[in-house]
Structures are given as C-alpha cells and as structure tokens.
Amino acid sequence: MFVFKTVVIISILLILVFISSQFSWLNYTSTTSKDVFTKADTKKKLVELEKLKDLPEPVLKYFNLVLKNKCDVINTAYISQEGKFKMDENSDKFFNTEAQQFFSNKPRAFTWHAKIYIDPGIYINVFDSYVDSRAALKAKFLSLYTLVDEKDKKELNEGALQRYLAEALWYPTALLPCESLKWSAIDSNTALATISDADTNTSLEFRFNDKGEITSIYTPKRYREKDGTYIATPWLCEVSNYIDKDGYLIPEKGKVSWILDKNKFTYYELKIKDVKYN
Numbered sequence: 001m002f003v004f005k006t007v008v009i010i011s012i013l014l015i016l017v018f019i020s021s022q023f024s025w026l027n028y029t030s031t032t033s034k035d036v037f038t039k040a041d042t043k044k045k046l047v048e049l050e051k052l053k054d055l056p057e058p059v060l061k062y063f064n065l066v067l068k069n070k071c072d073v074i075n076t077a078y079i080s081q082e083g084k085f086k087m088d089e090n091s092d093k094f095f096n097t098e099a100q101q102f103f104s105n106k107p108r109a110f111t112w113h114a115k116i117y118i119d120p121g122i123y124i125n126v127f128d129s130y131v132d133s134r135a136a137l138k139a140k141f142l143s144l145y146t147l148v149d150e151k152d153k154k155e156l157n158e159g160a161l162q163r164y165l166a167e168a169l170w171y172p173t174a175l176l177p178c179e180s181l182k183w184s185a186i187d188s189n190t191a192l193a194t195i196s197d198a199d200t201n202t203s204l205e206f207r208f209n210d211k212g213e214i215t216s217i218y219t220p221k222r223y224r225e226k227d228g229t230y231i232a233t234p235w236l237c238e239v240s241n242y243i244d245k246d247g248y249l250i251p252e253k254g255k256v257s258w259i260l261d262k263n264k265f266t267y268y269e270l271k272i273k274d275v276k277y278n
Contacts, residue, residue, distance in 0.1 A: 024095075025143040029127050033102040033111040036131060037076050040104035042278075055177065056185035061212035066172045066249035074171045074277050077103040083270035084173060085116050089260060094269070101167075105174050107133070108197050110164055128160070133198035135160030152231070155223035155230035157185055157200045165195045165204050166217045166237050170250050170275065202224040214251070224258060234259035245275045 004122045047068045050181065052060055079101040084094035099114035112128040124147065126139045136151035150156055165181075168174035175193065177183055184192045186205060194203040222235035235258060237253035256268040 025125060025140060028138075029111070029113050032127075032129055032131060033100075033113070036104045036109045036111055037106060038104045039109070040076045041106040044074050045075075047073060047176070052177070055183050056191045058189055058208035058212065059183045059191045059206075062208055062214060063176070065212035068247055071173075071205075071247055072278060073105065073173045073176075075105050076122070076278055077101075077171045078276045079103070079170055080273045081270045082273055083268060085114075086265075086267045088117075089258070089265040090265075097268070097270075103167075103171055103174075105171065108161075108164055108174075108180075108195075110160075110167070128163075130157075130160035130164055133157070133200065150225070151272045153230070154200075158202050159223050160195055161195060161200050162202050162204060162219060162222055162235075165193060165202070169214050169217075169239065170272070171277070172248055172250065204246075213249075214239060236264065243272075248275055248277070250275070 032064045047067050049064060049067065052063055055063070055253065081097075081099040081101065083097045083099070085097045086092075086094050096117045097114055098117075099112060101110060101112045103110045109131045110129065111131065112126075114126045114128075116124045116126060118124065122142065124139055124141055125143050127137070128150075129136045134152045135156040137148055137156060138146070138150075139148040140146050153173075162196050165175075175181070180196045182194045184194070186192055189209070190205055190207050192203050192205055194201070203219070205218045206214050207218070217237040218235070220234050221232040223230040224233040224235075225231075236256070238255045238257075239253065241252040242249050243252045250272070252272050254268075254270050255266050255268040256270075259265075
C-alpha cells in the first residue's frame, strides 16, 4: 500500500510539473506574440505602384504582379503552417511540424511558434522571435527540458533579420522600398535587398522568374549554430505555387536549406495553411 501511495503522489507531482511548464511556455509565447501586434503601427496606408519606377526591373515586375495599386499596406499578419523538419544533415528522417507566425511591418518584428513531433504525443516546442530589434531562440522538449535558450547575440540578431526579410514575401508590402530597405540590381533576374533595423544591417539576394515571381532567396553568409559556435554558412530559401490571399499573391510552399560543402541540406519544408492580414 505504501508503494502504491508513493507512486500515486509522484505521478500527481509529475503531472503538476508538466501542467505548470506548459502554462509557463504558453504564457511566454502568447505574451511575446501579442506584443508584436500591440506595438505595431496600425495607421492605414495605401500602395502607390506608380511611385516605384526607379526599382530594378525584376523587382518592379514582382510588385506589379503580387500587389494591386491602392491596396492596403500590410501592418500585421498571422500565418499558420504545416511542414516537415529535419534535425540532422546525416539523416533522411523528417518530423511533422505545425507552426504559427505573427508579423509586424512597423516596427519590424515576428514570432514563430512551432511544434516538431518526434512521435505521436511527443514533441519539441520551438519559439523563434525578433522583437524590439533583438532576436531570441528557445526550444524545449515537451515544454519541460530546455534544449536551446539564446538571445540578443550579434549573429542571432542578423540571422533573425535575414529571416524576416526572406519571409516578407508572405506580407509583400513589407518588401516595398523605404528608408530602411533598399533594392539594387544584380542581373536581369536577380536583385539585392538590403535591410537595416537598429544596429543590424544585412542583405539577401532575390531571384525572380520571367513572370515576376520570387523563386528563391540566397545569402552566402547566414550564421548557423554548431556545437556552441556560430558559423557563417550559405543559406537558401526556395518558394513556389503562388496563390491569391485577400488580393495579394504569395507563395504557398517553401523549402529552406543550408549549403554544406556545396551540398544542399534541406531542413524545413512548409506549406501555408492560413493567412490573416491587418
């Protein structure tokens, strides 16, 4: 009887610890995501395509394809995704993933909350954020055991701003030129976007097809964490299957890869499930 009571007490304590950990994680992620919307500029602004004449030709073609003249500038957005995540370049195994993302155009910010399912009912929580010009990356096994907890490092901030810039094609008005975002030509199908935010500056190469769609985004240097060290590594994002969402054309599918010794290691494949603007 004593052993039985002990087992019951320990089980109850473990359940309480699990519930407490879940609550703490959800409180952190929901509060941070809510801040993205709370701090966002909500002033209504319209896109004026006629003012974009000085842009590189493929960029101008892109905006004329994916935007309508006098459409609303996207101030905030919510996106849900489903996909597959690979943790190890030496393995062929992908894990099913569900994710939610919150976005702000001004100030530039995002949060990304994903569950990576190792097995049914067993998952890793990942929370990637760029808020107040600072990045943070947290990962926990079942919200209990901390796997990653990094924040406000130069390499992390730059990588998060690169991610923001690459994923802006899901909120295409965020790619419009302004004081903090400049476009320059590389060739007839490629242009360089340079973005600045607080003390972080970075650039990405955007490649366009003949229709004007962005097909891939590349940088020769995005920092990848390896054994506690950040290593500058070529990074590639490929997108496809453009669809209409509330009058904006955005890619529905994407693949994200590191280029390791000239070999492409695709670690995330995603599909957009739902999008809500403003």
